[in-house]
Amino acid sequence: MCSELRSWPIFNSLEPKFVSQIHMVFVxxxxxxxxxxxxxxxMVYGLGxxxxxxLGIGNENVTLELKKVEALCGKDIKTFACGSGHVLALTKEGEVYSWGYYHRGRLRDGIIDDNDTFMLNTPTLVKHxxxxxACGSNHSVVLTKxxxxxxxxxxxxxQLGYFHSQHCFCKNEENCGRKSSLILEPTFKDTPILAFFKEMKVVYVSCGGTFTIVITENGDVYSCGYNCVGQLGRPSNNDLDNMLRQVDFFNDAVKIVxxxxxxxxxxxxxxxxAWGGNNNGQLGIGNKQCSSKPILVKYKLQRIKWIDIAALPCYNISVALSEEGRAYVWGDCCGQSILTPTATSFSNVHDAIAYYGPSVMHKPLVLYMNKEPSxxxxxxxxxxxxxxxDLKIQVEGQFIHVHKAILKIRSEYFKTMFQHDWIENNQNVxxxxxxxxxxxxxxxxxxxxDAIDLPxxxxxxxxxxxxxxxxxxxxQTCIQMIKQGITASNVEYFYGIAVKYTLEELQExxxxxxxNNHKLALLYADDFAKQVQNIIKPFITKACEVSNLVILSLKDNAHLK
Structure with missing residues (x-):
């Protein structure tokens, strides 16, 4: 299994030969x-x-085998996005395809029926x-060239940003104060959204469950949709506040999730x-209080430099990547509520989400198996x-093949050795x-x-x-490895090693x-107690010697006075 796919169980059954041909995946x-x-x-395949x-594979319920998504095969896929029951695909040529389950209405002769549902089980071209x-739970957004x-x-x-009065689902349409319709197919004609952004360029779009956020060219942020917990970045007093409005706090945003x-x-x-709902600590502010005002996210009261962020429109996990290349998580992580950014052992967002999150992807994963090695x-x-x-080193009758230049650069021992005449005589063993x-x-x-590969x-x-x-x-690398591997059963042994080589840091x-681990004595009984005593005894002896010297010194000073 390719190391980049190990975090995703759905790929475990794939043959290695097929895996080697994969360019992109989306879970x-x-x-x-x-x-x-x-x-x-x-070629595009559906699985699961x-x-x-x-999956867009036609009339199938479950497929444990790879099935071609015929409508997308041969297309140069750029990315995918999904909601709670629908999927979008974008090609590098700018084509958008959609498929999945459309509920609460469909287009029929230009009229939306609120009581009908339908399903597109193969991708259908939407727009060039x-x-x-981007996808919310049940709405979609596209950004044009x-x-x-x-x-x-x-x-x-x-969540579409404006009232649409063409159709109304209320029985008493004349008295309806909420003229919002279900628009299940983009008309791509003039809309209030286009009029609103007539003089501005939108450069980034993102969707939550039932709301939408965009960024304009100058870094301004605009939001619309459901605002029950302040997810729009502003207080909400009535339905009109759900329409597209600017989040006043920003003028330098580069990415929104x-x-x-x-x-x-x-x-x-x-x-x-961060702002909005916070029932799992997904704002990363140290508590579970919702906020309609953007709040600065800190790590242990420090301002880390971040280079990437991620979230999922149907979940409460937050992920960020620091400038140093470490992924941090907070919110709903493995069913636990993490209230502040917590460092992980991962260096990319995909692995962090796979381990701590719901095992789905925030965006497609592009495999770089063909890239040149570092x-x-x-x-x-x-x-x-x-x-x-160009050099063989023989130890215990076995040869190790190495390169003189690398040894000379990395080791003073070999650098000195290679200055002798034998190197000029082409000695290679x-x-x-x-x-x-x-x-x-x-x-x-x-x-x-630059790492130790040894038990x-x-x-x-x-x-x-x-x-x-x-x-x-x-x-120093050996000392660090020993520190990480010390246990109650080997601490005395490694203390002896530290004493042998006068490694005071390791002794301490x-x-x-x-x-600090005296409680382990309950597990190791007398054996561990003896180990602790053997370690501490010489330490105490040394401390007493130092103390006596200090006392004598003080006495001498007092005598001189």
Missing amino acids: YGKLGNEALIVTKDK NDINGC DIIDI DYKIYMWGNNKYL CGFEHTLALTNGREIY VLESLKAAFDESSTS IKHDQFSYVVYKAYLKYLYI LEMVSELLDLAETYCEKNLK FCIKFAL
Whole structure:
């Protein structure tokens, strides 16, 4: 399985040969049980539950096998977007296709029937000249090449931005004060939205469950739709407040993402502001209070520089990527309410959402399996590669293939060695017998990849090598690895190692570990207690010696006075 797809269980059954041909994937559905796959030859496949026809493969309910989405095959797919029961696809040529379940009405001879439902189980062309798409639960938004927006779908909460009085669902239409209709097909004619943005360019669109947010060219933010918890970024007193209005706080937004009832904005200054619903802490402000006013998101009271944000229109999780390349999460994470940004071990947003979120994607994942390898990847592949090496090191009768230039650059030990005459005589084999083959190979590999590939129980021998070869960086890496691997059963052993090599930092760490984890004595009984005593005893002895010296010094000073 490709490492970029391991976080998504729906792909586990795919054959490796097919996986190697994948260009893009998009996982959606309530349980991440639906997926669209685009291959390098522009074939599009559906996989999983075909709920409401959302795979676009025709009349299928469930497909455990790959099925072609015939209407999209051969198209150069740019991105996908999905709502609670419908999907949009955008091609690089600017074509938008839609399919899925349309409820609360359909177009029939130009008249919307509120009591009817229908399903498009194959993609249907909607519009040309589009550069971006977004979906709410039951509405859609597209951005054209000339930076105008069109919206269609359910307009119950004015998520389409304006009152539309052409049709009304109320029995008493004359007395209806809410002239909003269900627009299930974009007319792409002049609308109040086009008139509103006549002199402005819209550059970014995003949808929440029942609301819409856009950014204009100058960084202004506008919102419309349901505003029950302030998700529009302003207080709401009546239905008119749900129409398209500016969020006054902003003039430098570069990206907006929406959850079900909350909004995140990334500014040009790489800050994040949040507003709206907060029942799971999705605003990241340290509590569960909703806010109709944008609030600055901080990490442990610090202002981190952010480079990306993500949310899902039907969920309450928030994700951000820091300038250092670490993903942070908050909100509804694995069923827990996380109230402030929390650092993860992931370096990309997709993996963070897959692990902490609902196992669906906020946007398609493009695989880069064809990209050129990085310098580190190339070095890793070159290690112990006989076809390119110019030097063999023999340890315990086994050869390790390396490159003289790399060893000379990375190690003072080898740099000094290569200054002797043997290098000029084209000597290409070195024999070593001071350390074991496994440890010496791990050392040489460290020079290539800057990481230790060795079991913890053998790191002490590698530390001995680092001392012998005066490898300071390797020594520190060994110490860090030991710290991470210390347990109640090995703390005494590694304390002995620390004493042997006069590693005061490691000695202190072992002592603190023993003291802070004294409760483990209940598990290890007398054995652990003896270990703690063996560690602390010399420490106390040393402390007493130091104390006596201090007392004597004080006495001498007092005597002199």
